[in-house]
Structures are given as C-alpha cells and as structure tokens.
Amino acid sequence: MPAEPDLIGGWGRTALTAGYVRRGVRAEQVPEILCDSSLFSARGIVARGLGRSYGDPAQNAGGLVLDMTSLDQVISFDGRAGTVHAEAGVSLDTLMRLLLPAGWFLPVTPGTRQVTVGGAIAADVHGKNHHRDGSFGRYVTRLRLAMTDGTVREVSPDSDPALFWATTGGMGLTGVVLDATVRLIPVQTSSMLVDTVRSGDLDHLLAALEQADHHRYSVAWLDCLARGRHMGRGIVTSGEHAASDDVPVAGPTSRSFAPRAIVGSPSWVPTGLLSRASIAAFNQAWYRKAPRSRVEELQGIGAFFHPLDGVRSWNLLYGARGLLQYQCVVPDEGSLRLILDRISTAQAPSFLTVLKRLGPGTSGPLSFPRPGWTLTLDFPVVTPGLRDLLGGLDAIVAGSGGALYLAKDSRMAPELLAATYPRLAEWSALRDRVDPHRRLRSDQSRRLSL
Amino acid sequence: MINALGEPQSLGVLGGTSQIALAVTAKLCERRTRTVVLAGRDPAGLSAAEAAARGAGATDVRVVSLDALDPSSHQGTVDAMFADGDLDVVLLAFGVLGDQLAAEADPDLAVGVASVNYVASVSLGLRVAKALRRQGHGTLVVLSSVAGERARRSNFVYGSSKAGLDAFAQGLGDSLRGTGVRVIIVRPGYVRTRMTAGLPEAPMSVDAQDVAVAVEKALTSSAEIVWVPAGLRVVMSGLRHLPRPVFRRLKV
Numbered sequence: 001m002p003a004e005p006d007l008i009g010g011w012g013r014t015a016l017t018a019g020y021v022r023r024g025v026r027a028e029q030v031p032e033i034l035c036d037s038s039l040f041s042a043r044g045i046v047a048r049g050l051g052r053s054y055g056d057p058a059q060n061a062g063g064l065v066l067d068m069t070s071l072d073q074v075i076s077f078d079g080r081a082g083t084v085h086a087e088a089g090v091s092l093d094t095l096m097r098l099l100l101p102a103g104w105f106l107p108v109t110p111g112t113r114q115v116t117v118g119g120a121i122a123a124d125v126h127g128k129n130h131h132r133d134g135s136f137g138r139y140v141t142r143l144r145l146a147m148t149d150g151t152v153r154e155v156s157p158d159s160d161p162a163l164f165w166a167t168t169g170g171m172g173l174t175g176v177v178l179d180a181t182v183r184l185i186p187v188q189t190s191s192m193l194v195d196t197v198r199s200g201d202l203d204h205l206l207a208a209l210e211q212a213d214h215h216r217y218s219v220a221w222l223d224c225l226a227r228g229r230h231m232g233r234g235i236v237t238s239g240e241h242a243a244s245d246d247v248p249v250a251g252p253t254s255r256s257f258a259p260r261a262i263v264g265s266p267s268w269v270p271t272g273l274l275s276r277a278s279i280a281a282f283n284q285a286w287y288r289k290a291p292r293s294r295v296e297e298l299q300g301i302g303a304f305f306h307p308l309d310g311v312r313s314w315n316l317l318y319g320a321r322g323l324l325q326y327q328c329v330v331p332d333e334g335s336l337r338l339i340l341d342r343i344s345t346a347q348a349p350s351f352l353t354v355l356k357r358l359g360p361g362t363s364g365p366l367s368f369p370r371p372g373w374t375l376t377l378d379f380p381v382v383t384p385g386l387r388d389l390l391g392g393l394d395a396i397v398a399g400s401g402g403a404l405y406l407a408k409d410s411r412m413a414p415e416l417l418a419a420t421y422p423r424l425a426e427w428s429a430l431r432d433r434v435d436p437h438r439r440l441r442s443d444q445s446r447r448l449s450l
Numbered sequence: 451m452i453n454a455l456g457e458p459q460s461l462g463v464l465g466g467t468s469q470i471a472l473a474v475t476a477k478l479c480e481r482r483t484r485t486v487v488l489a490g491r492d493p494a495g496l497s498a499a500e501a502a503a504r505g506a507g508a509t510d511v512r513v514v515s516l517d518a519l520d521p522s523s524h525q526g527t528v529d530a531m532f533a534d535g536d537l538d539v540v541l542l543a544f545g546v547l548g549d550q551l552a553a554e555a556d557p558d559l560a561v562g563v564a565s566v567n568y569v570a571s572v573s574l575g576l577r578v579a580k581a582l583r584r585q586g587h588g589t590l591v592v593l594s595s596v597a598g599e600r601a602r603r604s605n606f607v608y609g610s611s612k613a614g615l616d617a618f619a620q621g622l623g624d625s626l627r628g629t630g631v632r633v634i635i636v637r638p639g640y641v642r643t644r645m646t647a648g649l650p651e652a653p654m655s656v657d658a659q660d661v662a663v664a665v666e667k668a669l670t671s672s673a674e675i676v677w678v679p680a681g682l683r684v685v686m687s688g689l690r691h692l693p694r695p696v697f698r699r700l701k702v
Contacts, residue, residue, distance in 0.1 A: 005586060005629070005630070007628055007629075007630055012454060014453075014454035014455075015451065015452055015453060015454055015587075016630060017451075017586045017587035017630040018583075018586040018587065018628075018629050018630030018631075019586055043585070043586070055454060056451065060586075061451070061536075061585055061586030061587040061630060062584055062585045062586030062587070063586070320672065321671075321672065322454070324454050324455070381454060381455065382671075386455065387455050387457070387481075387670075390455075410453060410454035411453040411454045411455050411457070412453075413482055443451050443587070444451075446451050446536065447451035447453060447459065
C-alpha cells in the first residue's frame, strides 16, 4: 500500500483532498483489494480513471484510490459484429485510434476522448447524439464487476438488470468495472459533414437546434453574456459521419485518426485570466467569427467532438482556484429560458456554455439524461455571487423535474439529489445489498450521503 | 465534505459557547452546515449553544465536554468530536482575556491565561490536525488576535499568549501543506462580546457577526490569514514598525 497520500482533485481542481493512490494495479488484484477489510475499512475505496469528472467522485479523502489506467488492454475487437471488449482503464481515445481505421466508431462520445471505459459507464456519459441514440450504457452489452465481497460478477442488461443499470451512472459505488463489451457503429470515414447556423437570439437558436434534431449529432454554443434582445444568441452545429463519397480521397487514408494535443497551457496562470471582460471578448469574437450559415463542411472527428482535447490541461486556465461546471437538464423550454435569463441578468461569465437536446434516458436510477434541454456552464470558482446564482438555478431545475449531472457536480446538497433523482431510494437499496459495509466511497458519496 | 464553493457540511467547535463561535456556527448553518459538534466547559452554555445551532438550521448537533486546563483529557475530547464522522471545519474559539493588573500581582492568574490561550491550543490544535490528516481533508480555523501582533503594556499577558498561538498556527499550517488540511488564522481587533464587556472600546471595533462573515468568506478563498476588519492589516503593519519609545506612549 502507498505510504503517503497524494493530493487529488477533479478536473475543476476545486476541493482537493488527500487519498492513498494505488497505481499499477492488475485486474486480478482488484477483488482481493476490495474485500481486504484491513485496508481503509473506515475510509473506503474508489476507482479513478483519467480524472475528467469535474468535481469529487473520483477522489477519496483519507482512503484508497485505485488508479485504473493500468487496466489498459483491449481484449478483443470483433470487426464483423462491431463490438469491442476492453479493460476498464482503456481510454475512448485509444479505442477510437484502433476502431476508426477499421471503419467503426464508438456509439457515444462525450466532449473529451480522455475518459476511460469504466468512467464512461460509471457516469453513463452522453454525447451530441443523445437526442437520437441515448447514452453510453445503452451500448454496453456486458461487463465484469468486481464486488466488495471479493467476487467478480458477469453482468449484462439481461442477466442482472438491476445491478447493470445501477452501475451505469452509479458513479463507481456498486462495484469496480474490470472490463466491458461495447457495441459499435460503422463509419465510412473519420470525417464529419458539419452544418453551422448562427442565431442572433434565443428564439432562433432554439428553433435551429430543434431543426437540427434530424441530424445524428447536434449541439449549440451560447454567448451567455449577451443581454436584452441578443440574449441566448449562439451557434448551432450539427453533423453526420461523412461517407466515402463525401471526402476527396476514399480508402484507408479517409479513416485515419491520429490527433495530437497541439497546445499545452502553461503550468502557472494568474487567477482571473478568465474574467468577465476576457470571456465577454472571447464570446463576441467567437460569435462574429462563425458563418451565418454553412452546410456540409468537412471536419475531423477531433475538431467536431473534442475541440478542447486540442489544448492539454485547459482546466488550468481557470487559475489556482479552479472552475465549476454546472450541467443541468430541464424538461421544458420555459425553465431553460428562466435559467438563461438569470445568468444573463447576473452577468456571470461562463466561458463555454453549451446547450443540447436530450432524448429518452436509460433505466439507470442515477443516470442523468432525461428528455429535455441540457445546459452546461463553466464558471471560474471566484465568480462573485456564484453561490446564490447557482442556488437559484437549482430551484428552477428541481421545480421543473430536471436534474444535475453527477459527473460534473461539485457542490450539490444531498437534499437536491434526493429531490431530483426520484429513483434514488431504489438505487440505495440495491447498493445496500451489494456493498452493505460501504467499502466503495468517494468524496462525492460522502458529500451527497450516497 | 466541503464543496467546490467552500461550503462545509459539518463543523466542530472548541469553545462552543463563545459568542464568536455562536456567530460562526449560525453563519455556516445558514448555508450547508447541518452537523455541528460543540465542545465546551459550561453545560448550561452548551445547551443554549446547541439550541441556537438547531435554530440556525443544524439537524445533527452534539455536545462534548472540554476542559482546556487538563491536557490529559484533550485526546478524549477530540476523539469524541470525530466519533460520528468527518468534520469539514474545526473552529478553535476558546480563550480568556484575563485581567492584566491582577495577573501582574498574582502570576498564577497569568499562568492560567497562558495555559488556556496557548498551551491548550497547542495540545488541541495538534490533536485536531492529526484527526483531520487522517480523514484527508478539513480546515482548522484558529481565532488569534491583533493583540498578538505586538505586545502592549496594558495587555501583554493576553497578547503574548495570542502571539504564541498565532505563531503556532502559522507553523502548523505550513506543516500541513499537501495533506488536504488547511489552517486559517483569524486576527480580529476589538470584538464587542461578553469577554470585552466593560472595557473601553477600541477604534475599528467589530461585532461577532463581522468575524463570522470573515470566516465564511475565508473558507471560500485560499486565504491563510484574515484580519477583521480587513483594514486592521494596514494599521497593524504600521504599528508593528513603530519604534518602541513611540509605541509605548500610544494609547492603544
């Protein structure tokens, strides 16, 4: 066991705590670590992947943190059936590099490729195609789960639906995913055909986003600082995978995929670099730079799905105090308008504001997606008045039947979780059954009494 | 757990009946704090403080007995405070002002002031720090005083005990870097409370509420030393550098 704890945090780098990180662990060691009651019995254990959750779900103050990135083997890839079987620590980036040249793609990709298979399951991640295709859990056909009693269970949606769906979106608290099999989608190229529409106000933006529903992928970027009649102005992008005929050169090169992070952010950045003024200036420039309307532009997978992966450690741009990401879903347009109005009135600067339509959710009791609008806001933690602003947004979200995304959450109160996840009791009952001694714990589980 | 915006869910108080402690407790309970553990000496005062904490919104309040003058009891007190789970913030708020002239006449009284304000704080501060390190997170808030910044003729027994406490807390904070545990030193000026009742009011006086606001704000920032009011920092920086013959003659 590691002798000294490490200070670890989430991608937002807000509430760092000290945990004992066990690195280099192998799959067969996980069950014995989980059931060894001499280890961290009071503080528990949590699995950690690439640390892209914004808040505190992959850290465990005073306890053990299992670094799962050493479970990095792609066990098999079936190029005929279109499935891949990979260990939990394999990143989606690794999978895409392997699959795209063979003409396959992951059915769901979040805003970064730098997440692990285990993390994607634990957070039940969604992407720009959620309105059509649903979240990651829907494509997992089976997984192996190390349980806290030392056993390993083979779990599929058919064999043990309760455990399977409690695990997808379960934030790593039902067991430790060792490996999983994921269904893939066929693609002809590694390019995207992208439409872009600039919308001068919220009405046009929402209409454009609804119109984009027939595209497989769609998302909108918003200028949250725009006020008055410009409130809600933004850019809607939508896309499809490009077919062989759409690209200049067909064949294997059209499916190549080898993106690199081009720019790194410096190791030290003064707090407040991302201020209201600089974010307003960026928003203005970004909005103006976008074409009024453009159709079927060829873009790479990286540029379309994961633009931020091009900048290594971009989270450090928010300075020493870190950033808070707030992602909510609300079922109705009225609540969305209320939320955007609050933010615009407060002039709270969110650097990257993203709006997206969500489709039906899965059966996961703690899975985030549900039909409606999901809004994602990035605030520097030092933003004045942030607590009250977000408290007000919480009330709108809870009142509308919406919810906050646990993979982004770093500040929710336990009462809000209970109010917005109506099937929490069902999940807790299953959790009590599979982990009666609460061996699996995270700072988030402590904060939310999960 | 303390969240991304510096809002603690649980609070432990050493010296739970002090007015500043009551104000800080009420302030934090207005936000997210629901669990409060109050350690103190006076059972009646603790019951009142417990009721006040519940009134402010705490749902889980416990009291623990604390005898500052008996270091052999301190580990038991700290263990009892942490018995039911993590404490996100521990406030070290106990202290006595003493009577300077009486203490000069009877050195035993001076030893009492030094024992409570300095010796007990060292004993409890180290024990709390250990408990916080074990849980891997937490903030120790130490109530120091401007009186410790430069000893004054009129108040040097108390002042020197706070000077010792302040230096101790600074070193403790440095020793905890990288452990997930943080120490915040709060240096109030003259605070209108029971402790100062009957004393002539000094310039830049504040209320216990002002200290509570400053503590809450410090928890949301990365501040290590907080002056209340903030302007005292500048004033004390000037006073600290006055030549002694001049300082002696000042009515401060």
